[in-house]
Amino acid sequence: MKRVDLDILVVGGGATGLAAAAKAWELGIEKVALLDEKPIVGGVLPQCIHTGFGLHYFGEDLTGPEFSYRLEKKVLNSGVEIYREAYGMELRYVKVDEKVVVASTSKGLREFHSKCVIIATGARERQRHEIGIVGSRPVGVYTAGEVQTLMDLYGVMPGREVVIVGSGDIGLIMARRFAMQGAEVKCVIEILPYPSGLARNIQQCLIDFNIPLYLSHRVVRVRGGRRVKCVEVYEVDRNLNPIPGTKKIIKCDTLVISAGLIPRIDLLREAGAVLDPSTKSVVVNEFLESTIPGVFVAGNALLINDLVDYVAEQGEKAAEGAVKFIEGDGFPAGEIKEVVRGRNIRLVVPQRLTGLGEVTLYSRVGRHEDNVVVKISELNFERTMFRVKPSTMLRVKVESSRVKESASSKVTISVEPKR
Amino acid sequence: MERKIICIVCPVGCEITVREKSDGEILVEGFRCPRGKEYALREITNPMRVLFTVLRVRGGELPTVSVKSSKPIPKKLIKEAVKKLSYMEVEAPIEVGDRLLENFMGTGADIIATRKVEKRLKDL
């Protein structure tokens, strides 16, 4: 197997990986390589043809492919080596300054020996079986990302009469896409009593196109032989269970599932990284380093993000962490503070703090609340917020000094009602 | 007249109310920035949207290129715009930012390519 020696290997060439690779190069690291499994880099960005990307990162409102292209250009103009159609199959820890990733490429297997690895492999979508939809298994049941790929990369019209499951931004955006291409979008079905996407997307995707939104409903059954013929939809109770007698049959030939994302962390799991069930990913410190020394994780592989700007930011953070790791030949051992999920906090990253780096906490609440204070009591941090909801990520920056100064071994982030 | 709309300019999505008083004065409430106020007023009179869709590509690595209008166009023209664009086929290679059509449908907006499409190499 051909061996390639590197300082930093980035696995995944979406927004996260591209930003990480560009940053690593910018910080003076010479031997940087990026692996991406597809012939065209950018992850899902090239198929996200709508605007809304880069308001923070570039200060402009770009389409997905434009955002991806800018990052790609940065990397192409650097000395980072890009391996396209390369798939990372195995990750091994050898010693503090050597990790091995075995990848399959059309030129053969490659064994990358790298001081640091940044995992930026993104996420996959939940599919229909994972949300308990029974019935037949005809063609026409797709995840939102799939139909987006079919339509906006491959120019295929997936169907004419569409029902969309999930009112997150991805589902809303595909509702609009279908409507714009002349399909009849029957409705968007949302299991919770409130929509999970941005209000502006409710406006520009549903209201603008007269697409009904059924809250507190779920699709229970798909019918159809070779192709979807209809779906059976029920209203749900507080426990999200179908209420008998509320069945509605909606005729359609396409069912689009937009029911959430799951981080892709097989490489990390198999390498023994400690997992966090609340994020469905791995435990990291403020450098976004996993429990495998020198292996960093960022972007949707770390936790599901709302904005591409954040995944790019995390990619850069991971690169900064990797550079610091290389300079210091690892991070010094020391006291680790545990980040604890307090009231109404469903998940938070990082889960551990060394106190050696600037801290950006990315977090999500478990339920809607108005007029609250986000608190980190041990660090004397408070921020008032008008509204918090599960679909909008909280992002909190804390200086490393505050963390170091705190005597407590724990750092608790919580959401409290404003008094 | 009173209309509630959600501003789409940025991810915050302010709920803006536009009200016409009996004396004809227009009141706009609920915005958090001047762009929001501007958006709300325009939405009432002549709503505009940025158009984005895909065009077919000949001879490219991918069969489509994603495009957008260089600025918002009247919302009521969007349907026809998509229809007109569906007839178009563009030849690869295409660069990001290529102006594929100028002053589309007299709106003053151009149709710009947002994705790079390389020319397809013949398979051996």
Next chain:
Amino acid sequence: MTVRIAVIGGGIVGACISRVLSRYEDLEIHLIEREVDVGWGSTKANTSLIHAGYDDDPDKYPVRASFCAWGNRLWRRWVDELEIRSNWPGDLVLAYTDEDIEMLKTLLRRAERNHVPEVHILWNREEIRRLEPNVNPEVRAALYAPSGGQVWHPVSATIAVVENAVENGVRLHLETEVRGIEVRNGEISAVDTNRGRIEVDWVINAAGLYADEISQMAGIDEFKIVPRRGEYYIFSRDAYPKVRRILFPAPKPWTKGVVVTTTVDGHLMIGPNAEDLPEEEKEMRETTVEGLEYVWNEASKLVEKLPPRRGIIRSFAGMRIEPKPKPDFIVKAYDEVLGFINAAGMRSPGFTSAPAIAEYIAKLLRDRDVKLVRKEKWNPFRRDIRSFREAGWNERERLIENNSLYGRIICQCELVTEAEILEAIRRGATTLDGVKFRTRAMSGDCQGSFCLHRIAEILSRELNIPLWKVRKSGAGSEIGVGNVAILVGDENEES
């Protein structure tokens, strides 16, 4: 003089019959299948098991009792010859009540009479646990049949058998539906299909769910086929705990019960239930909330723990065959219609028995004066598509060296490369399901949501059809309705 034989039905039974008969000279064998690919009927979705043979009562159901253990033995050789993915973990039938225990004793007696090797009852809980660490700790006894096994997927096995049959001269007619059987002067003379008439001397009815209709076409109306639906859950490869053996409850007269097994490629699978449907519903393969709940509850009784529900990656249903009036195979030739043989009513253990039934059919033909002379050059071997996933690192290097497309991974969940997908297409796959059953692509955690379009792209290129026209399975299953402009643009535009 060439004897012309039509085998109706390209499921596992028809496939095995074709393969066995392809061994002999001067036979012109037509394997007729109405679907786009083989194995898509009753064969398509069952538990994939190769039963040991202790379950069938030799007094009440002598036909299936005689074929099951025989089939099991034949499969051991066939899976090697045909490179069919399989393993042989052994069956554990678990007893919790006194009734169950009595049933185990009955099964043991049946095992002896059916010549099933090495079957014995374990009375010691520790011993049972050693065989199966995840067994329900309340188990009181277990029947262990080491010869129980399974294949990765019955369609994949059928494909392997058919490939070998075709290599040895069998003519495969796909998308060919038998509309009538011509009988002249009490003798078979031809079959009528949607693609024309085939003159034959023998018709072997292996039409599975529709064997009753085919039999009636020949004038034999002795049985009905009732569709029996069975639902299943499959878990992610990362879902634990799994099981080491194939676990059964003590059987009822009408069903072996809900099984818990770890599939050949490492996914825990539970199912099936058994629901008889009306005759008209032979294609009603829908899963139901109640059926799947039943499967979950019954499976839970066999193990200490099932993985959490969020580990489920797929649920599906298959349609089994239940012959009426008698739940036994109908394998015979008829004097009333010379040249007609039924290989029908292949309820469980139909898949297991298929090779044995095939050998028996050869014997039936010989008994009816068909000269069966072995070919000198009959090739028993068929090579599977070389799998990247199953190769060691060195072999993977070699595979890529010889064919760079082995370096292009298309299905990540199952590590299937472009080289394998192309080979599947070369071997006859024209649909996404056809690729799936030849390569395992799309059968992993994401169920194709990442790779469906890439596989479709390859099919589109190789079959020279527009991408939207690529089909998942048969006609009407195209992945799209046209190109992206079809609903807004001019209808006269070419796609």
